[in-house]
Amino acid sequence: GAGVSQSPSNKVTEKGKDVELRCDPISGHTALYWYRQRLGQGLEFLIYFQGNSAPDKSGLPSDRFSAERTGESVSTLTIQRTQQEDSAVYLCASSRPSAPSNTEAFFGQGTRLTVV
């Protein structure tokens, strides 16, 4: 597709349930990022994939959060045993890094997660 696609756009789940969020990056983009944006707040880094390198998981807030990426395509962010504090918009972005690191990140529209 033309841009980064995320699904679902909205998700309401009950506390304690697991959820899976999907991101389709722009074709050819080797780097993929997940961020969390709580209401009225900035972007909180979660995880970064770059090609076949080991992902940078340093931003994942707890072991309930995990993410996978198949090659250089789709990524899924999984939140297990959701808590109300997980309610936020989850943003995915992709880029095609190249020297001298001047490529922008393209963002999807996000998935709004509400835990009730």
Next chain:
Amino acid sequence: GDSVTQMEGPVTLSEEAFLTINCTYTATGYPSLFWYVQYPGEGLQLLLKATKADDKGSNKGFEATYRKETTSFHLEKGSVQVSDSAVYFCALNRLGYGQNFVFGPGTRLSVLP
């Protein structure tokens, strides 16, 4: 680690006023610098960028100059419009250093007619 600091919002201006949103960064080496904008109900989109010292990024009347000596990338616009009301995020990027993009907390701008 790398970090980006922005002026706290919200910023409220009248139409046609001059805008400055301050941004400073901490990073090793020579990052690229970006301003992203998030209009109400929309996703983040790139506003402008600069890749090396003294570069000036510009778009839609907005400008920012990469100042290595002051580690700053302040966003300016000479005459804001109501349609500029949005949240503005300053960000940096250092290729190959793990966490690739680091964002500031965002500054909410409201422009009144």
